[in-house]
Structure formats: structure tokens, C-alpha cells
Amino acid sequence: MQIENLISVDVFCTNHNIEISFVRSLQKMGMIEIATIKETEFIEVNQLQQLEKIIRFHYELDINLEGIETITHLLQKVNSMQNEISALKNKLRLYDENE
Amino acid sequence: MAFLDYYKILGIDKTAALKDIKNAYRKLARKYHPDLNPNDANAKKNFQQINEANEVLSDPEKRKKYDQYGADWQHAEEFEKAKQQQQSSGSRRTGFTGAEQEGDFSSFFESMFGGSAGAGRGRQVKYRGEDYTTELHLELIDAYKTHTKTLAVNGKNIRITIPAGIENGQTIKIPGHGGPGINGGPNGDLYIKFSIANHPTIKRLGDNLYTTVDLDLYTAVLGGEITIDTLSGKVKLTVKPETQNGSKIKLKGKGFPVYKNEKHFGDLFVTYVIKIPTNLTDKQRELFSELSKS
Numbered sequence: 001m002q003i004e005n006l007i008s009v010d011v012f013c014t015n016h017n018i019e020i021s022f023v024r025s026l027q028k029m030g031m032i033e034i035a036t037i038k039e040t041e042f043i044e045v046n047q048l049q050q051l052e053k054i055i056r057f058h059y060e061l062d063i064n065l066e067g068i069e070t071i072t073h074l075l076q077k078v079n080s081m082q083n084e085i086s087a088l089k090n091k092l093r094l095y096d097e098n099e
Numbered sequence: 100m101a102f103l104d105y106y107k108i109l110g111i112d113k114t115a116a117l118k119d120i121k122n123a124y125r126k127l128a129r130k131y132h133p134d135l136n137p138n139d140a141n142a143k144k145n146f147q148q149i150n151e152a153n154e155v156l157s158d159p160e161k162r163k164k165y166d167q168y169g170a171d172w173q174h175a176e177e178f179e180k181a182k183q184q185q186q187s188s189g190s191r192r193t194g195f196t197g198a199e200q201e202g203d204f205s206s207f208f209e210s211m212f213g214g215s216a217g218a219g220r221g222r223q224v225k226y227r228g229e230d231y232t233t234e235l236h237l238e239l240i241d242a243y244k245t246h247t248k249t250l251a252v253n254g255k256n257i258r259i260t261i262p263a264g265i266e267n268g269q270t271i272k273i274p275g276h277g278g279p280g281i282n283g284g285p286n287g288d289l290y291i292k293f294s295i296a297n298h299p300t301i302k303r304l305g306d307n308l309y310t311t312v313d314l315d316l317y318t319a320v321l322g323g324e325i326t327i328d329t330l331s332g333k334v335k336l337t338v339k340p341e342t343q344n345g346s347k348i349k350l351k352g353k354g355f356p357v358y359k360n361e362k363h364f365g366d367l368f369v370t371y372v373i374k375i376p377t378n379l380t381d382k383q384r385e386l387f388s389e390l391s392k393s
Contacts, residue, residue, distance in 0.1 A: 061129050086268035094302045
């Protein structure tokens, strides 16, 4: 794991004005991963977008962690269905105009 | 610049208390938040309006001004101007100062309150800017090769590289080219959705291409050579004798480049459509007749 791809949990929480305990709760629920290097906790940069989305759900929309977990699963399903629809639409194009 | 009834947008009464406004906002935000409605332009528009309504109605000063002038908000402009200039000359000026920001709020809001202030949340947090989405139309042949394109996004020109093999409906993310961050937060991202037009003769499914080729009866029966057009140029094909109508052949590696792996290609499937000769001469008819008896 390269250090430049990590952001310390402390810095992240200070910037977003959130409690460290919130991030740890997310880790406990398996919604994000925290890496510990020399006793400092880090979040991988590629998780930031998802984490910021979770923060918006919690702090802006007042959704509790269980709700966020459910929403995350449903959004994954929506995403996969949107991809499937897109693939099917492309398949249908094979029969357009040609027939 | 249409007047927006913020009370109607939030579904609340004009006498609603701050708590009711917050509750109404949260309820609607949970319904229309863009994070909960990916790729839904209507939800995004609704969210923008409820956000704006909340921004105004949950701020006592802004609410007072809105309540005072409401639908006649243009008079608020004149009133403010008169106050500032003390002695009004009666001349017309458009727009308040500081209304240059754009994106999150309607022009109605910006005229009244001078752009997105970001107040009212209670937390001075660095917010990531809004994500922008746009659609880019390409011809099939354009998607066949990696190429660059310059796009104008909100007045800025962005040069992007479009990798060969991009799919119809696929979205790519250009980090940092979305809306500006709030309170020093990072910029949002730009999402470009590709719409690839159908080719008149070649169809695509994933990395494979499909085409039909007309074959005259004699070549189909006796075999021969034909030349067909592909996206990579002309290709000579050997037609086997006694080729049946509707039979398919596969040209390995003559399909579409694999996305982000453009040294690899899909296959091209060619379907033969055998054309029966028309307007036969007497001699030809005689020969066919003889053939039919053999």
C-alpha cells in the first residue's frame, strides 16, 4: 500500500468536521476499510468518494448507519441494473434499422 | 427568470416554523438527493429547488426578504438600490453584486440573494463541488480509434482523450472538472456519457461487429472471391462453393478494439445474403430449367 494513496483519518475528520468514532463505526460495519501504519489510521484515497457520500447521507439527510448500509446495497443494485439496461439497449440496436 | 414559490416547493405553510421547514426539507432531500438518484436529471433539478428553498426559508433574514417581496422580487432590487444610492435616479440596473457563481441555485435565487452563499447548515465544512454530467455523441468509427476531443464545459475548454472501444451508454469520469468546491473544498467531477450512433451497415455488440454482405447466386454456388468494407479497411474474402443463404463466417480480430486494451480486438461476423438473379433471359431460364432436371 503506497503512502501517497492514503489520507489520515484524523485529517479527514478534521476537514469534514466529523467525529472519528463515526468513521470507526463505518469500519466496524464493513462499509469502509481503515489501514493502520505505525499506529496511525489511514483511509485509502479511492474510498473517499464513497465515504463522503456516506457523510452526506448521515449529516445532511439524517439517515442512520443501518439505513445507509441498506441504501448502499440498493444503490449497488440500481447501478448494476442500469448497466444491464444499457447492455440490453445496445443488444437491441443490433436489430434496429437492419430489419 | 421564473418566480419560485419556496413554500410550495417544500410543501409547507407560510407560517411554518423553522423546525417544520427543516423537517420538510429533510424529507424531500431524502427523496431527491442526487446520491440516492444516480443519473436522474429530474431528481437533480428537484433537489436543486428544495435546496434553494431551504437555503432561503431557514435563514431568517433571507426569509424576511423573500416574504416581503415574494413574486415581486424585482421591486426588491429597486428598493435595495434606492437604499444604497440614497437619491434614486430611477435608472434601471440588472442583477445584484456577487451573482457570478452558478450551478447550484436558480437565477431567481441569485437575483435575490446574490449567488449560493452556503449558509444555514451550521457547519463550516469544505464541500466538494457539484458533479457535472454531459452527453457526447460519437459515430461508430470515432469510437474505433483512441482520439482527443475538446469540450466546452461551463465556459472552459477541456481536452479529453477518448479511448478506443468506448461503449454506447458508457460514462467516463474526468476528475476535478465539475463545479467548484465550497469553502475551499475540492471541485466536483465531470461525467461524460457517450452516445454512439448506429453505423449504416455494421452493428456492434460489445467488442464484436456484425454485418451482412450480398452474394450473387453464382459466387454462392461456385465459390469465389469478394471484397468487403470493414472499419479497418477493405478485406478480401474467399467464398466457399455451395455457400448457403444466411450462413455466417467469423473474421477473427476484425471486430472492435477492446476498451483500454486496444491491441486486442473482437471479431467481425459476416452474414451472407444470397441474391437470386432477376430478369432472366430465355437462355438463362433454359439453363436453370436444365439444372433443375439434373
